[in-house]
Amino acid sequence: MDSNKTIILITGATAGIGFETASLFATIPSYHTIIGARSVEKGEKAVSEISSKNPQGTISFVLIDVTDDASISAAASTIAKEFGRVDVLINNAGLISHAPSLRAQLRESFETNTIGAAVVSETFTPLLLKSSKAKMINISSGLGSISQTLDPKNPYYKAPVAAYMMSKAGLNMLTAYDYARLGDQGVKVWSFCPGYVVTGLSGTGEKGVQERIARGAKSPKESAEGLLAVVEGKRDADVGKFIRKDGVYGW
Template sequence: MNTTSRIALVTGATRGIGLETVRQLAQAGVHTLLAGRDRERAVEASLGLQSQGLPVEAIALDVTDGESIRAAVDEVQRRHGRLDILVNNAGVALDDWDSKPSEQSPETWRRTFDTNVFGVIEVTRAFLPLLRASGSGRIVNVSSVLGSIALQADPQSDYYAIKIPAYNASKSAVNAWTVQLAWELREAGIKVNAIHPGNVKTDMNPGAEMDVSDGARSSVAMALLGADGPTGTFTHLGETLPW
């Protein structure tokens, strides 16, 4: 059982922003669990970081599978006895960009919310006892500026015309969940915050301008918050975003 360094778990971490978040947390001295649906891919990614001398280990976790979530919780309990940081990074964007909001299929909505909303909620609820055991837990929900209802409704906003309805609405729901949970845990020593990583160049968004190293910075900053840090916020690189 690890009783010294902080223990973090990052979901959806076999590539992109999740993988870089694991790297940066490990570089900060945090023992970080690299979680992915495919155990082999998680092991491969973790070995790459271990070869750089970083304290990383793999764990299988499919956020849409209750049995997989429970198995991951049991594994973290057995190995470490607590969890100090949970970064809910796993997410999907399945909307058809050529279709109008009313034309997106019910299946697209269901699959998007299964991962982006219900997965976040179920994973968080399952790990909450281990986060409480930390005494100073941190929960980071990776949202998106596209989930800001204020900006989506403002004709003067740069994001007004970016209507990816299932994805956008799922991130609005993540923001709402963040506020509810932060209120519940406000006196438990656990801080809960949502972040926008930025317009980051990943497999999901190859045309973006921000490097993945910068895209992970907001998650890492909130994961490493001190005792005087905020809770119940929605930020990007320290800047408060409108709900």
């Protein structure tokens, strides 16, 4: 492995925004992208699919379940042995819970969207601190913005996904906390809203995908382009903020 390559880990990268981001990054010769997935089969399939497109960069897979501390630690050990550092950590793994009660939805949402990201960030901090260009990007949502939630002009005003909204607001606090914790050590941290795009986030299969398209969802490739701009340093002026592709959200 070329030691000059930018080492990028993306959790939950076998579909949707994570997959499209890995696919885009794989076109860049100076990047090595690590697809994080909790399924060996899906992770290896994603690597194979992206590699078959003759990428200019390099790509690999690491097994990581963000709801399992042992899995997170094992992934960090694997990456430490192989690469020695992480230059960019993208906390992308996320879900919208359809559990039968609010309590169950909150537990499921926070476990993946907030707690998982927090533990991954803490576990990989030593590897980020070994980088001279460390970046941490938490994939949030405009639905996690308190100011947006209180704005009647917001197109998603009163969106009926309370657990998801609260979990993403918690993720935004993680961003603020890690920026305060790590910013003076050279780690740049952002929350990033990928926009309303076509993903399998809701876990409702093709039906859910088609419903998102009908409501005007865009391609996740646009989200990938926005993330590339962050990695390339084009959003450094907004470090420590809650950004979207074309601007900044209020917390």
